[in-house]
Amino acid sequence: MAEERLYSITEAAERLGVSPATIATWIRLGIARASRQDEIGRNRYTEADLVEMERRFQERQARKRAGDREAR
Numbered sequence: 001m002a003e004e005r006l007y008s009i010t011e012a013a014e015r016l017g018v019s020p021a022t023i024a025t026w027i028r029l030g031i032a033r034a035s036r037q038d039e040i041g042r043n044r045y046t047e048a049d050l051v052e053m054e055r056r057f058q059e060r061q062a063r064k065r066a067g068d069r070e071a072r
Contacts, residue, residue, distance in 0.1 A: 006036055006044035015050055023053070031056045 007048030026032035032053040
C-alpha cells in the first residue's frame with residue numbers, strides 16, 4: 001500500500017497558489033487545519049486537507065461577495 005503524501009505549509013501554499021502566510025491566516029480564521037503533525041510537531045497537510053482548504057476558502061469568498069452586494 002502506498003504511503004499518503006504529506007505536504008509542508010510551504011508545499012501546500014505552492015500547490016494552492018498562495019503564500020505560507022496566507023495558509024497561516026486561514027488556520028487562525030478556521031479555514032484550514034492540518035490533519036497530521038510530523039515527529040517534531042510541524043503541521044503536515046494531506047491532499048484531502050488541500051481540497052478542503054480550497055473549498056472552505058471559496059465558500060468564504062462567496063459569502064463575503066454576497067454580503068458586499070447586500071451592503072450596496
